[in-house]
Amino acid sequence: MVRKALLSLLSLGAMGLALASPAQDLFDQATFLIGFYYNGPAKVPHFRELRRQYQPELDRLCASEGNRCGFEKARKVIERIVRDIGDPFTTLITQEELINDQRYGAGLGPAAPRIGVWVRESARGLVISEAFPGEPAYQAGLRRGDLITQINGQPATPARLKAAEAEGRPIALSYSRQGSPRSVTLTPRVAQATMQPRLELHGDIAYLRVYHLYSSEEFSPAQLIHDAARRAEQAGARGMVIDLRDALTGYDSEALLAAAAFTGGGGFIYDRRFQGQDETHTVEDGKLKVRHESGDEEELSELKQPYLARLPVVVLVNRNTFNSTEMLAYFLQKAGRARVVGEPTAGALGMSGSAEGPLINGEFIAVSSLRMRNLDGSPFPLRVTPDFIIEEDLEALAAGRDVVLERALELLR
Structure with missing residues (x-):
């Protein structure tokens, strides 16, 4: 995904926005961005038709407030438009999410305090799908597969965990490990460099956990993946598991560079809505180049130490592997x-785009403005279909078995 915040507000006058109310102004701006730039798989009308279609809903919400109608009323309508489009890439982005994207690109964790776990909800509580080394939960001994049953004496839910972390005060957890009850009190804190690719060596099998593909001039997950492939082969690994389950998005170029650690090269085409603006991105010898439809070519970036690994690879994905990590x-x-x-x-594999804005309420909106194509011109599928489809079994995970990882290990052995 490409998330590049515009440095200034789009000209309201250029878009013909009526200064009737804050809600109307926000609605007009968001519908322009969606209707003008959208190029994804859904059928989205031109922005004027989009406004005509959803204006009655905004009028109904603002009926009693007139020109005092606030941003929140328009936000409800914009959320409705996003839901109706049904494209997982096209979505509202809060300032908090954008700040987190920037922190990920700097090699850091999210800005809000947390205990350092990703969880999946089950009938019996929250199953830990990831405990991040260096963060409170991991340091206290919690691990993948542990089942959190209570949070501060109340049944464990994702919303209750998020609220408790946001308060920043000590959190009392009741949890079990393979049926054995345990308890711990953890104090949330802001994560630092805990979401960078992590390599583990288990005998002759290497395990590489990748959480996202955001990057910056100083930090590159792709370079760390090349480094991990080199270390694995030098250590004598005869196979590698790359775990992308629950992985966030990032930058499409970083996905291409990361894949080159195993493929050596490759590329994709950004198919834009407007004629003459398509771009072809390729990587070779660790160098990322773009060729514009005009024929002009330029080098965008270069890995400091590219590597080409030969060892067999199995990739783990799930329903939450999103956009750029789907691309990898x-x-x-x-x-x-x-x-x-x-x-x-x-x-969200077959599309990409930008975080357009800022909107006048300080948020942004991601718009599927780019269709993804292979170098031969064929379209990307909308999602990755695994070679071996295995649903995650949370009950098995809580009992100490990772059935997806087990299948991967069988393939490598």
């Missing part, structure tokens, strides 16, 4: 360089 799995699968195991991915 797709590049490896399409090149015949890895087999993919797990659940079909989130469905």
Whole structure:
């Protein structure tokens, strides 16, 4: 995904916005951005038709407030438009989310205090899908597969955990490990460098956990993936598991560079809505280049130490593997360089775009303005379909078994 915040507000006058109310202004700006730039799989009308279609709903919400109608009323209508489009890439982005994206690109964790776990909700509580080394939960001994049953004496839910972390005060957790009850009190804190790719060596199998593909001039997950592939082969690994389950998005170029650690090269085409603006991105020898439709070519970036690994690879994905991390799995699968195991991915593979804005309420909106195509011109699928489809089994995970990882290990052995 490409999230590049515009440095200034789009000209309201250029878009013909009526200064009737804050709600109307926000509605007009958001519908322009969606209707003008959208190029995804859904059928989205031109922005004037989009406004005509949803204006009655805004009028109904603002009926009693007139020109005092606030941003929140328009936000409800914009959320409705996003839901109706049904494209997982097109969404509202809060300032908090944008700040987190920037922190990920700097090699840091999110800005809000947390205990350092990703969880999946089950009938019996919250199953930990990831405990981040260096953060409070991991340091206290919690691990993947532990089942959190209570938070401060109340049944464990994702909303209750998020609220408790936001308060920043000590959190009392009751949890179990394979049926054995335990308890711990944790104090949330802001994560630092805990979401960078993590390599573990288990005998002759390397395990590489990738959480996202955001980057900056100082930090590159792709370079860390190349480094991990080099270290794994030098250590004598005869196979590698790349775990992309629950992985966030990032930058499409970073996905292509990361895949080159195993493919050596490759590329994709950004198919834009407007004639003459398509771009072809390719990577070779660690160098990322773009060729514009005009024929002009330029080098965008270069890895400091590219590496080409030969060891067999299995990639793990699930329904939450999203956008740019879907692309990493797709590049490896399409090149015949890895087999993919797990659940079909989130469905944001075949599109990309920008975080347009800022909107006048301080938020942004991601718009699927780019269709993804292979170098031969064929379209990307909307999601990665694993070679071996295995649904995640939370009950098995809580009992100490990771059925998806087990299948991957079988393939490598």
